[in-house]
Amino acid sequence: MNRKRMKTALFIIVVISILSYLNITLMAESKKENKKAKSATSQEEGYTALDAWKGKEAEAKSNYMMYCSPCHGENGRGNGPQAEAMEVPPRNHTDGNYLSTRSDEQLFKVVKEGGPAIGFSRSMPPFDYTLTEDEIKGVVKYVRTLCNCGYKKAGVAK
Ligand code: HEC
Numbered sequence: 499m500n501r502k503r504m505k506t507a508l509f510i511i512v513v514i515s516i517l518s519y520l521n522i523t524l525m526a527e528s529k530k531e532n533k534k535a536k537s538a539t540s541q542e543e544g545y546t547a548l549d550a551w552k553g554k555e556a557e558a559k560s561n562y563m564m565y566c567s568p569c570h571g572e573n574g575r576g577n578g579p580q581a582e583a584m585e586v587p588p589r590n591h592t593d594g595n596y597l598s599t600r601s602d603e604q605l606f607k608v609v610k611e612g613g614p615a616i617g618f619s620r621s622m623p624p625f626d627y628t629l630t631e632d633e634i635k636g637v638v639k640y641v642r643t644l645c646n647c648g649y650k651k652a653g654v655a656k
Contacts, residue, residue, distance in 0.1 A: 545603050550635035558636030565628060566637060574644035586619035594647035601649045605638045
């Protein structure tokens with residue numbers, strides 16, 4: 499092989515290795531994208547308040563203090579400063595007996611779409627423009643810590 503040929507061969511090898519390196523990184527990137535898309539859909543499929551809650555306890559509490567406590571009270575007893583002026587009293591979020599009859603999906607719907615969405619008063623406002631779905635799941639989980647209760651299907655003993 500003469501020098502010129504060797505140079506050309508080397509050049510070709512370098513180009514091929516650069517191209518295959520690029521190809522591998524691109525493939526890895528698109529795999530990552532696929533994974534992201536998958537986890538987004540699997541969250542939509544079921545109600546996963548726990549996923550939304552992980553590591554977000556402080557954020558959920560401060561959202562509750564900011565958006566819910568004016569009516570529901572800082573401790574969730576339904577006695578916030580705005581409660582006095584309301585015809586329908588805000589729900590007491592520490593009432594475990596009552597709240598264990600309500601599923602997380604039901605609570606989520608009321609907070610997202612407002613009271614009328616499930617036949618309650620419009621004094622309970624919708625939060626879908628204020629909070630993201632994950633933030634709403636977070637405050638629902640926070641309500642569960644106030645009542646210290648989970649959803650129990652009717653007829654299931656404690
Ligand atoms: C403007 C006052 C007001 C604000 C702000 C408010 N609520 Fe309410 N909420 C109410 C009232 C009033 C009711 C009771 C409605 C009824 O009984 O018809 C209620 C009911 C509820 C219920 C009861 C659902 C059930 O199944 O019984 C939940 C849960 C709830 N609110 C959560 C929240 C959360 C979480 C926030 C903050 C993101 C919030 N609320 C902000 C007034 C308010």
